[in-house]
Amino acid sequence: MTTAHDTTTVVTGLGVAAPNGLGTERYWKAVLAGEHGIGELTRFDTSGYPARLAGQIRDFEAEEHLPGRLLPQTDVSTRLALAAADWALADAEVDGGTVEDYGMGVVTSNALGGFEFTHREFRKLWNKGPEFVSVYESFAWFYAVNTGQISIRNAMRGPSAALVGEQAGGLDAIGHARRTVARGTDLVITGGVDSALDPWGWASQLAGGRVTTVSDPERAYVPFDQDASGYVPGEGGALLVVESAACARRRGAPKVYGEIAGYAATFDPRPGSGRPPGLRRAAELAIEQAGLTPEEIDVVFADAAGVPDLDRSEAAALSGLFGPRRVPVTAPKALTGRLYSGGGPLDVVTALLSLRDGVIPPTPHTSCVPDEYEIDVVVEPRDRPLSTALVLARGRWGFNSAVVVRGVRS
Incomplete structure (x- = not known):
C-alpha cells in the first residue's frame, strides 16, 4: 500500500x-x-x-x-x-x-x-x-x-x-x-x-x-x-x-501519460431559481484543486452538447472563466457521438494524448461559431506545447463534472 x-x-x-x-x-x-x-x-x-x-x-x-x-x-x-x-x-x-x-x-x-x-x-x-x-x-x-x-x-x-x-x-x-x-x-x-x-x-x-x-x-x-x-x-x-x-x-511502470491533477463536481440549481448553472464552478474547483489558475490551462475539452441553449450556456461559462477567446476549446467527441458515461473518460484519454504529442485535435465539421459565444473553437489541428488540459462533462438533470490533467513533468 x-x-x-x-x-x-x-x-x-x-x-x-x-x-x-x-x-x-x-x-x-x-x-x-x-x-x-x-x-x-x-x-x-x-x-x-x-x-x-x-x-x-x-x-x-x-x-x-x-x-x-x-x-x-x-x-x-x-x-x-x-x-x-x-x-x-x-x-x-x-x-x-x-x-x-x-x-x-x-x-x-x-x-x-x-x-x-x-x-x-x-x-x-x-x-x-x-x-x-x-x-x-x-x-x-x-x-x-x-x-x-x-x-x-x-x-x-x-x-x-x-x-x-x-x-x-x-x-x-x-x-x-x-x-x-x-x-x-x-x-x-x-x-x-x-x-x-x-x-x-x-x-x-x-x-x-x-x-x-x-x-x-x-x-x-x-x-x-x-x-x-x-x-x-x-x-x-x-x-x-x-x-x-x-x-x-x-x-516499474513502462510509461506515465500524465497526472489526474484535479477533479470537482457540482449540481445545477433548480430551474427558475435565478442562480447560474454549476459548470463554471466545477471547472473553477477542479483547477483550484490542481493548484493552478485559469491562465495556466492550455486547452479545454468541452462537454459540447450540440444543443443551442446548452452550447450557449457552456460558452458563457468558458468565456466568463477564462476571458473571451483566451483558451482553445475543442470537442473531438463529434467524431464519435456522445457516449454517455464513456464520453468523459474518452475525452480524458484524448487530452492525455494531446499533451503527449503537442497537438490539439479539432472539433470536426463545426465551421461557423456565433460571435456571441466568445470562445476559440479549434476547427483545425493545432501543434503547440501543452502541459495542462481541462475536461468538462454535463449530465441531464444538473450533473456537472470537471477533471484537470497535467502532462509528465520533468
Whole structure:
C-alpha cells in the first residue's frame, strides 16, 4: 500500500473502444485524421424513427477478445468494458505479482445499464414464459456490472465502486478513483463504457429530445456551430489505469501519460431559481484543486452538447472563466457521438494524448461559431506545447463534472 502522504495519481494505461477506432493508438490516429464513426444505425430497422444516425462500433467481435463462458452473461456494454480494461492493463503492464489483489480496485460509471441484454430477456418473458429467462438477467443489466465483471476477471479485490451521473458519470468515476488512490489503494482501473443501440434503448434516447434528426453524418453533430441541432448518440468509451506515483515507480511502470491533477463536481440549481448553472464552478474547483489558475490551462475539452441553449450556456461559462477567446476549446467527441458515461473518460484519454504529442485535435465539421459565444473553437489541428488540459462533462438533470490533467513533468 502507498504511504498516506503520497497523493499524486498518475495514468499508466489506456484502453479505448470507440466508434472510430478500437485501441488507443488506432483511435488517436483516426482523431487526428478527422475520421468519424458516425453512420446509419444497422442493429435493427430504423426506417420508422426520426433519427437514424449513431456512433456505432462496427468492428468489435466479442469472441475474439473474451472467453466463451463470459458471452452468455454479458451485455454488449460489458463486453466492450472488459476488452477495454484488458487493453488498459496490458498497456500499463500490470502484473499481479507486483501489486497485491487487495491493493487494486475498480471504479466505473454506467448511464444506460445493459439495455440490449435485458430487453432480449424481457421478450423471452413475454413471448415464452419466465422459465426461458436467463439466470444472468439478475445482474447483467445492472449499472454496477462492469465494475463487478472487471474486478472478477482481473482479481482486483480492493476498494471499488460504480457511479451513475449520465454524461458526467465517467469523469466522476475518474475523480472517485483519484480519491481512492489518495486514501491508500495502489492502483485503480477506472472510466466508463455505455451502449444502448437496441430498439428500446434507441427509443429511450430519442425521447430525451436532444438527438438531432439531421441525416448527413458530417452535419448532424456540430457542437458550437450556428447550425447545431442536437447530438448523435454513440456507444463505447475508455478505461484508464490510475495509480499512485509511488506504486508506478515501485513496479516499474513502462510509461506515465500524465497526472489526474484535479477533479470537482457540482449540481445545477433548480430551474427558475435565478442562480447560474454549476459548470463554471466545477471547472473553477477542479483547477483550484490542481493548484493552478485559469491562465495556466492550455486547452479545454468541452462537454459540447450540440444543443443551442446548452452550447450557449457552456460558452458563457468558458468565456466568463477564462476571458473571451483566451483558451482553445475543442470537442473531438463529434467524431464519435456522445457516449454517455464513456464520453468523459474518452475525452480524458484524448487530452492525455494531446499533451503527449503537442497537438490539439479539432472539433470536426463545426465551421461557423456565433460571435456571441466568445470562445476559440479549434476547427483545425493545432501543434503547440501543452502541459495542462481541462475536461468538462454535463449530465441531464444538473450533473456537472470537471477533471484537470497535467502532462509528465520533468
